[in-house]
Amino acid sequence: MSSNTVEKKITNADLKQIFWRSLPYNASFNYERQLNIGWAYTLVPILKKFYGDDKEELTNALNRHLEYNNITPFISTFLFGLIAAMEENNANSEDFDTKSISSMKAGLMGSLSAIGDSIFFGTIRVIAASVGCSLALQGNILGPILYLLIFNVPNLIARWVLVFKGYNLGVEFLTNVEKSGAMDRLFLGTSILGLMVIGGMIGLNMSVPLNVKFFDTDLVKVINGIVPNLINLLFFGFIYWLVKKNVNVVWIMLGIILLGIVGSLVGIL
Incomplete structure (x- = not known):
């Protein structure tokens, strides 16, 4: 946690940078921690802004964002924005528990992925493929073009809007929780939620x-x-x-x- 007295704030330019760096998020898949490299890469500018003057704090921040990570890329910016707000809170508060950042990621990755997959893979991609394939079968060059547009335009719009929504929600939420004195209960709740998700994965996805x-x-x-x-x-x-x-x-x-x-x-x- 930073001990600097000057408050560090995330700007719109920082959030736009998160949007652009999130585009190759899914390109770094590995079998050990899946999309953790793309996650950390997206947040590097934010982490350097907050902890660049303290090598140990920067190292700790990078390590917590190189943990296991996997979320549907199309709505990943919502969680990026939310976590960026938590990092901002940590950089400006001596009492912030960084374990809650990992717990928040673990708790929301599964539920957000379910929403993103159902919308983009289960609905938009099906519509795009139906339109694109029907035109392509007729020899129309618009087939692949419309497929790419129908699928990717909503994807880019969602990423752009959600990074701002996630950050604003995170700032407002953390401020209200801190004022109410419920921060410790928040940390405990997110930790429990993260463990519940992992425990559920053991029973459902493993045989x-x-x-x-x-x-x-x-x-x-x-x-x-x-x-x-x-x-x-x-x-x-x-x-x-x-x-x-x-x-x-x-x-x-x-x-x-x-x-x-x-x-x-x-x-x-």
């Missing part, structure tokens, strides 16, 4: 297809009947432990693949 029987009894069904998704949780915990031990994620993935192959050959997977 450990064990096929272990004891006297014709399916042990996996018995275990899930007592504690649902316990095996998923244990497997996730093991992977998390390996990550905390700084085991390279590539080796972890290769190990999972090898385990799947061997497990399938011996009949337990």
Whole structure:
């Protein structure tokens, strides 16, 4: 946290820079932390503005924005604006808890992605493809052009508008919460929400297809009947432990693949 007495504020020029730098956000995908590089790249000018005079604080800020990150790029600027407001609050307050920044990202990534995917992938892209393909099948050059325009114009407009909305909402929200004295409850709530999202992902998006029987009894069904998704949780915990031990994620993935192959050959997977 900055100890400077001069208040640091984000300007419209800063928000416009976030918009432009968000365009290649989705181009840096990696299997370990997915879109974290694009996220940090977008916020670099803001972080340098707030912490450029303090190398340690700048390093800490970059590290917290190089954590796991994945949000639908079309509405990502809303979260960029909101997080920028939180960084501004942190730079001007000695009592700000930076853990709430990571918690806020973790708590909103999933819900915002669901909204963005349904609007842009589930609706706008379908409409754009319908118009574009129908014209392209007739040999009309407007087919691909209209497809790109119908899909990308709303995308760019949403990014532009949402970066300002996210920042303004963040400033107003944080100010009201701070005045009400509920900042500690906010930090606790965002932390809990982030953990709930991660916990939900374990149960919904992860499957450990064990096929272990004891006297014709399916042990996996018995275990899930007592504690649902316990095996998923244990497997996730093991992977998390390996990550905390700084085991390279590539080796972890290769190990999972090898385990799947061997497990399938011996009949337990």
